[in-house]
Amino acid sequence: LLSRIRLPALHARITSANEAANWIQNGMTVGMSGFTRSGDAKMVPLALAERALHDPFQITLMTGASMGGDVDKLLTESHVIARRMPFQSDPVLRAAINRGEVMFIDQHLSETVEHLRAGQIAPIDVAIIEAIAITESGAIIPSTSVGNSASFAILAEKVIVEINLSQPLALEGMHDIFIPGKRPHRDPIPVMSAHDRVGTTAIQIDPAKIVAIVITDKLDSASTVTPPDAETDAIAGHLIAFFEQEVAAGRLSNALLPLQAGIGSVANAVLAGFKDSPFRHLTMYSEVLQDSTFDLFDAGILDFASGSSITLSSKKHDEVFNHIERYKDKLILRPQEVSNHPEVIRRLGIIGINTALEVDIYGNVNSTHTGGTHMMNGIGGSGDFARNAYLSIFTTKSVAKGGKISSIVPMVSHVDHTEHDVDIIVTEVGLADLRGLAPRERAPCIIQNCVAEPYRSMLFEYIKEAQTRGGQTPHVLEKAFAWHTRYRETGSMLKSTE
């Protein structure tokens, strides 16, 4: 334990999760570590959920991104969460959000702590941060994610640290904690390439703020990413072929540009696709580092990866963490306000690959809402990357729900990314390169390349009618959502005759 809590004065703060949870009272704003299910606060949240069963109270809960370990589920079931930001991916919480019981503020992942720092949202009363250790000076060394932990700890009035013994001490040195200054007197973020270290390896705060330390050895939750299938492989194939063309055209080198890959199966499959590609000396400047990142390291194809968290399948977890030294000089974990900072993304010239729920014929993307109304996870970092990337790519399977839903629709039922921010769309059918095209050109390009029958003909029919109405972006407004309405009413976007 001495190697984990190196400031002796803090040993007296070690306590149980239940005791620590008492620092959190009704009406407070709580910031928890956790990003894509890793490095999340694990014990105190459960103690909170437990306590609320007999002592009801509510909080505003902020995290980095999604939590593992059923934290969001249990807190929802205990009615602890009144407000939640900036991202979640739990089915139980999602249902409560969609019933209007939890107010969910869906934010660009780079922005939450900007608002906090500027006092534009309620300040954090208590931060709960998972750590591998606390240094001699009382600085917190995060575990498998940085997320918003650094700014939460710095801005919070009180800090609870969960020391997780299952997280290897070898992670020390892998983090790079840099916090942008207060505006308007902010200096540039000095990250000039994915491997630049610009900060410290721990989060320095006044140790007097650390009111409780809880010891645990609970593992990170495993990634829930599903394995590649024929469609995700096809998507990966189209993308690799496209990158080869870009290299042939002289626009990209064989090292491409720093890659960002969103959460989920498609992103993982696309990265896996690089294993059999001619590209070398790749780098990543991304959010979450998944199994595929380590496969590419092992294959000698990836030189460096910068992210905000490491989220692995249980199989990969042991492989990686038993040999973490192997990757140590190839990895940096950063605060999400740096991994996702518009300034850095624009400067480095990122190739951003994110997943859409639905895309429309003009290239607008919906990443968050099913049926235009119901929240899936949130926009996450997709906006930070899509807006500022050198190339903004969106992937999706061309259909969902066994073909009853077309992922390419006349008009998306919710817009997260406007056509201005979408360069390339890829489905298993093919790839649409939209660069330099006007909306009337984008539509046939997307329909022809990314959609299979019968939806292809249905979309061509739609634009034919829409063009009689004229405009830069022809639409028949009263039919724009007819497919969504049909799905709601009949369970399929297909007409009964089709």
Place this chain on the structure above:
Amino acid sequence: LLSRIRLPALHARITSANEAANWIQNGMTVGMSGFTRSGDAKMVPLALAERALHDPFQITLMTGASMGGDVDKLLTESHVIARRMPFQSDPVLRAAINRGEVMFIDQHLSETVEHLRAGQIAPIDVAIIEAIAITESGAIIPSTSVGNSASFAILAEKVIVEINLSQPLALEGMHDIFIPGKRPHRDPIPVMSAHDRVGTTAIQIDPAKIVAIVITDKLDSASTVTPPDAETDAIAGHLIAFFEQEVAAGRLSNALLPLQAGIGSVANAVLAGFKDSPFRHLTMYSEVLQDSTFDLFDAGILDFASGSSITLSSKKHDEVFNHIERYKDKLILRPQEVSNHPEVIRRLGIIGINTALEVDIYGNVNSTHTGGTHMMNGIGGSGDFARNAYLSIFTTKSVAKGGKISSIVPMVSHVDHTEHDVDIIVTEVGLADLRGLAPRERAPCIIQNCVAEPYRSMLFEYIKEAQTRGGQTPHVLEKAFAWHTRYRETGSMLKSTE
């Protein structure tokens, strides 16, 4: 003339507009200076329009932003423009775009030259740049706008310069030409405050590229901004009151933060409103500097203004240009890739004030399309600012077309700015502060504060029904555009009984 063309070798390149126009051939991509009707190429474009009447040809036309002097109109009438980017505001061109005759690529103003530099859109064959002078080394000193002129001249194969004798030589020294490096090896943009000079005062290119010089004394077109009215004054009043509250809450100082104000009457009126405000030592980091900028200088309220162009009414034009020395150390004109750069906007903490065509109950904004289909002007810089601002404010009158159109609708018929990027909405009715609110909270806040009857009750009715459907963002998709459809069919969004 010697003071205007200081490199003697170039005197031989002086020629007529007609001669110069011969450098432009069918199929070429032409980049012209011009941003919000100022500093635009004036003579060669007209010669092109003239020539096309008997010798038809087509080009791709890129500019900074909108052109004055009927350039877009005449080129459209002569069918010269096949493709146009990134912005326009001419009624004749707009009609051709909406008929599908001109392909209009509507882009974030900071991005056009990023795409060019990266070879992602067709390269520029000829640049036509208005200048006040050419230096001893052949560098081009722009006139009343910088826009995309610098990168166009640098990236073009050939350059035509229009020396405009009506533009005062006293403008020399006011420009700050800084061009971001090629990615992935780009350094930070070193602008740390609105008044930082980081570049040169002229655009340095190889003078051998200057194939023709045309002399003119044609004036910039006057601004078309309409004067303030009761509604724009009310909007300005609500905003000033809001800023006062922010100062009282300790979030802003009396100098606020650098202001950006979009094009148009509302922006002008809002800035004019500062004249009777308690704020002092204001700065602007904006795109276009309008009449109000100079009024605020004269009132001693504004300390410094950075922009990409100066566009004045004819009355103000003489006042300002007869005493331009007065303003010289208070003004910088920058390339639009710097004035609008996400990096700088995020760093400085801009207060961005832009105008919406329509807004929906959840705070999504349409800045470009009427009826969801027909282009007005383009997104311009509004996305660059709204996404990265410290505070993103959108203004609009609550109704248009004498009340037949509600500017606040159940769902916007086109999305340019998603709810994530919209903090404040102001109409003449009042101001909605959306910071930290979830969609279900945003809706009543917007309806209550920004909408007058009868639309207010109609919107409350809509959300009541929508909430029976549930979701993070409740909607009745089949009715979401019913108001737009009714307007199209009956000429009013009001039901016939209302």
